[in-house]
Amino acid sequence: MTMITPGSVSAPQPAAAPSVTEAELDALVARLDLPARIRLLSGGSTFRTRPEPAVGLRAMGVSDGPAGVRGEKWDERDTALVLPSATALAAAWDDDLVTGLGVLLAAEARRKQIHILLAPTLNLHRTPAAGRHFECYAEDPLLVGRTAAAYIRGVQAGGVAATAKHYVANDSETDRLTLDARVDERTLHEVYLAPFEAAVRAGVWVVMSAYNRVNGITMSESPLLAEPLKGSWGFDGVVVSDWGAVRSTEGAALAPQDLAMPGPHPLWGEPLLAAVREGRVPQEAIDDKVRRILRLAARVGALDGVLPPRSAPAPTPEAARRLLRRAVAAGCVLLRNEGGLLPLTPAPAPTGASTNPAPGGTTGGLPGADMGGAAPGAGGAVAGGGPGGANPPVRRLAVIGPNAAAARVQGGGSAGVFPEAVVSPLEGIGEALSGTGTEVVYAEGVSLATRPTPLHPGNSRDPRTGEPGVLVRYLAADGTEVCAEHRLSGRILEPGDAPELARTAATVEVSALVTPATPGEWRFAVVGLGAVTLHADGEPLIDTHVAAESDDPTYVHVAPSFRTATRKVVPGEPLHLVATRQLAPDQGLAVALAADPPRPDEDQALAEAVACARGADAAVVVVGTTDEIESEGFDRPSLALPGRQDELVAAVAAVNPRTVVIVNSGGPVELPWRESAPAVLLCWFPGQEAGHGLADVLFGRAEPGGRLPTTWAAGAAGAPLPATAPDAGVLHYAEGPYLGHRAWRRAGAAPAYWFGHGLGYTTWAYESLRADDDGTLALVTVRNTGARAGREVVQVYLTTGPDDHDDGSPRLAGYAAVQAAPGATAVAEVRIDPRAFQRWSPRHAAWIPRPAPYTLHAGPSCAYHPLSHPL
Template sequence: MGEPESGLLVGKVDVARKVRLLTGATVWRTHDEPDIGLRSIVVSDGPIGVRGQGWDERSTSLALPSPTALAATWDVDLVRRLGVLLAAEARRKGVDVLLAPTLNLHRSPFAGRHFECFSEDPLLTGRIGAAYITGVQSGGVAATAKHYVANDSETERMTLDVDVDDRTLHEVYLAPFEAAVRAGVWVVMSAYNGVNGTTMSESPLLAEPLKGSWGFDGLVVSDWGAIRSTAASANAAQDLAMPGPESPWNDLVAAVGSGEVPESALDLKVERLLRLAARVGALDGSTPEPEPKEVEGAAPHELLREAVAASTVLLRNDGTLPLSPGVKVAVLGPNAATARIQGGGSAGVYPESVVSFVDGLAEVAEVVHAPGVRLADRPAPLTTANARHPHHGEPGVLVRVLDADGAELTAEHRFLGRVLEVPLVDGARTIEVHGRLTADVTGDWTLSVAGFGRLTLDVDGERLVDEDVPLDTDDPAVIHLTPPYRQASAHLAAGTTVDLVARRELREHTGTATVLAADPPRLSDADELARAVGMARVSDVAVVVVGTTDEIESEGFDRTSLALPGRQDELVRAVRAVNERTVVVVNSGGPVELPWRDEVAAVLLTWFPGQEAGHGLADVLFGAREPGGRLPTTWAARGDDVPVSNVVPDRGVLRYDEGLHVGYRAWHRSDARPAYWFGHGLGYTTWAYEQVTATGSGVRVRVRNTGDRAGREVVQVYVTRPDSAVERPARWLGGWAVASAGPGDAVEVDVEVPARAYQHWTADGWATEPGVFTLLVGRSAGDTPLTLGERSPHVAE
């Protein structure tokens, strides 16, 4: 692509305009500069879709499976094709920069944003992340490698300081970002946290290794609000402060004038901004990549459906799966009819449509459904299914912005009672959400309002809530996405319609998020469970969908337990007691405890599977597609067994005392054994590992399909050096390749094991210990039947 000479353009801009360009114009846009042919650059959150500018349920997006699911495919080509799809979505929405992928690691399964990261392994994370980046940028849209670096937990995430040794930093946490740079990523995001005493927007790590030895020539953008200084961050290799227009960098004109910051530092930052603008077509004279017209022969929904099956991990199967046509299936569980397709926080999108697990299975089988148990999640906002505009009666709600006297300033017809952003004008003092709810069940309904400031809730003119909610956090995820609720109860008769009006006061720094919610009365816990068990007893197969809630896996907080919430374990065992063909589907973004895993017929993980959840699950359960997934992170039998569990800083410092030993590496030196190893996953056939031989770049492995149907196997190679003079993990992933074969057939696959797999970081850079490394070959980090003791061609004598 063509890129105009940015250095020449910088000379045409004075200091004040340079400073203006280096801070966002809004939350989602940069400033334009018409004199040099620069338009605004538009950014959007990812990674499972392209939400666009802001939070508006009327602007829907295609919703991909979660990053944990993408990594579970171990399929770089599929992830690349999904990246191409995201590029098309971005271009459709006028977005230039997608704020994804997240390349932080699954250091601990207790991390709240686990679902938004790919894997516990730096190599798998790096290769899947690079494929995502390559796909997105092939359409002329910038990908963003985030959050640089060691942003691996949510507790005190805005201020914590990570204490990590230099070798661990380079070999584990920086490695995926290096892979992103090698893949040509155009943007890197600096994290909120600090590393070894310096906050990342001021960190020397932005200069070296990022812009130094790695040669990153793109733009470093801050996480939103992560820049807290003027001179210190501007003198670092930080390039763009977001969001705007308020920012510490607005004081840079004075800092340059006083000599605290040289103007040459601003010039380098503006040059990088202009280079990004050229790459995405925001600069006159640039020629960005052509807009993707289609995703290489696959319709978007079909590709999303393929991805669900490819990411589904079959943990256990006694032969019950795949199911035969014509069976009667009881689809049970709290997530069955309302599948959780995405995690909470800034990664969220408004999907254009969602196929629930119940609906997907109902297309191919006779289905009955009951939730069995209820989960304590956030209240359910009004929707077009249960609410009507108070004036014209169309589905949805009326959202108004009022002045101090209660006069209307703006009004919008919205589809949800959860309103995160509204247009504000001068004089705005109150946001009002108004809808007419028709009750479909008689009983005591729970009615809720959420926000900060004074909250009120009126039902048919009667005030049921009137409370002042003070701002007690500076976390943007809470302020803008998950403000606190206040609730009341009202007895409603089925068929009656009530007028609901929620209002929240607008105060400085409290955002605009406002929610009006209504939850119907529920059966007793005993009756709910009995209903599900009764369905299971008279069905051929019971599929129990269990999972987490938005209050458990989300940006902004970490988990304190890996146990499934509510009485879901009890539900599984009660159903299994009456139906031996009980299949459990786990709908979570990260690991949870499965205490009944050896008691049921089959266990599958769907992660957060995106909008084609039900279709993808149906394909797997009935054998139209293989469950293609392999675990991207190790699953513990019990949370207490997890060898790396600390995600809570001590006096502001989070110490990575485990060093190199994270994930399966930590488990290999632990006394406890996991429930399922990294890399584990079954298909609908079986495989024998027959032979491994050395090649010039790795190994060649012969495997045989010993089952009665065609299948796919992920052949994994681990490196080990038990007699090393250097401290090392017991084993670490060196490479993998995919084998496909028909029943009874043998196939050979070549697995590249790059030179970096044999190297370790020293004070002088990368080094290779002479001698023999052993390569372990198999289907998971805990199952490696083939061994090759071979002097690597990369290792000196």
């Protein structure tokens, strides 16, 4: 018997505590007068804390996450690595991989002089309609907690603070700044607080309080910050507010809220100083907050005289890209593979032709970088064939869909970063098939863009220098130039070269020379709030005032409203475009200049895609969402794919029986064609190495390693999907602890695909389940019954007795992945979460045992358990 147990890949442990004692922290606090202590409790700027030279405290840089480290500035010239979305990481069910990616993020943070990464997001997939679904891990608190702990260990092993956010019940975007989440005590503890407890147990250094209220109290003033967070859990780090979430002086200061961001915060300056001096806020509360900030500074190396823990070394760029490529395949979930269509088999190269394999090599020692089977990039295209055997070779492959040539690699909102390079699915497939006998043909099929496309170096030139890109000028009230800079994008979120000087300006101007390549009516646009104008060769196209539609920070600072106009163009003749917007307090700095050619005829484009598929041996269709329907700042009114994508998939599948559909979305979408497409693969938002990782899966260089982290509905109608919109400001979590697969079971309904589901390129037989006497360890023996090596995620669920005041549906109690060669067996050692045997008792205000009898169930998903074992 071959035994492969989890944990075979070494992963870094959390960074050791810095060499600073509590007595030394107390002495540092004592050296500061009260005004100095108060100053430390709010930020020094938008993404930086305050320094205090008197005690050797340096400013700490803060950046949004979780799929990359943007840095302190919104500047497209400051690029960053882009990881797969949180949903993709959770789909891997692979703690070591996630820890390795955390190490990578820490290196990115150090490179950008960032001390605090605002990630991971631990809110749950309460409903797939949540707009920020892609930034959260899963519907199950155990999977969320384990994935988050792995992420935190990796980030903090690099000497960078991770931030568990948004504490708590910040699970939807509609009215997220003000909604009151009404959650019963049992549900709150068993479901929504559980991942945060796991983060604290993993040693997280920062927790972020959310915008929303919970049971009537805004989270920056919530007693939940005291108990359980800083009480029974023993959290010794810093509670930072979400940006702008501190809305009071005394209420937030009396709560265990430590740091108000951004800063300087008007309510935590002189008003807080006065409140302490007048005895309305005890100085002991202030001192505790300061002590925690100093402790955090010691941990991240921002306190003089304290050596930070030695951090994990930064990977080489090549090793980083290989890990990101491996992560794409690890998170891909193969929902359907009828007839073993995947992996595809490329046609052999013509006689005498030389192959051109992708670059090979090792992973550079990054934690979590091992994988079963062939390493990605280990050679040319691998012969395919699913569990049923080898497939006929593909001599002509049609690649179709709007996301094939420009995949969406990350979600929208504050978590966005600027990648240096992105590999599209079309590029990855083309590279993988280079040197083979397979011809690749492409058709877009349908167009998704409805928002204007900001100018970029490929279609614009700076009118002052002629360089690719745009000219940005900041102008005083009298029109004189305050400062100017060359930028690479027509979308400008804040000044880069002279930010403080530019903030004294009254107007921002973006200009560029654009030479249209196609005739017709082009669409031009300007984005921004307040007074905006747009001119083309001096001709006024737009002159209006744009009123804010929301006070949500994401809307104001990242994606404000746009205004458009059309104008006929002459191909080859350059246009001088000039857009302006007035700058006003509290209206943000964002501006954009955009230009789009006439859209192709939709019917003709769809017909061309169908013809392309009809003439091919196989078709790969890449469809997905846009940032107009899946982004921070709003929830999704529908789970349907936008535009005519469903029609495209159905039409292609009707003419080509070997159709593979890749779904490029951060969360669930409706798949009305799923029974007609023989292969359906989820890639989530796969990060910058999207094309390479997907090609590895399509051609069998890597197995699709993912399992669903959340249940997928066949459609919104009739599905047990909780509401996201509050009623009169209140959002009732009326479903209680039953969310995701437990809600489906309680409703007696069947989704399209259950939590935990996912196929590989081999098959498995579950042979035996044993457990120790106290039920803390389950041993599950599985056999690889297929023709190739593979990886299986063994999931163990628990059911309890009829007196449990529960519905009897199984709860995830543990999981472990194993690998085995064809015909070999493997034993998964599954550690059972002790909390699976407990429930929260509001009467006792404590965890108490669930009533027996207990039964463990093992299988490949929450819906299929071939093995059971009573305890």
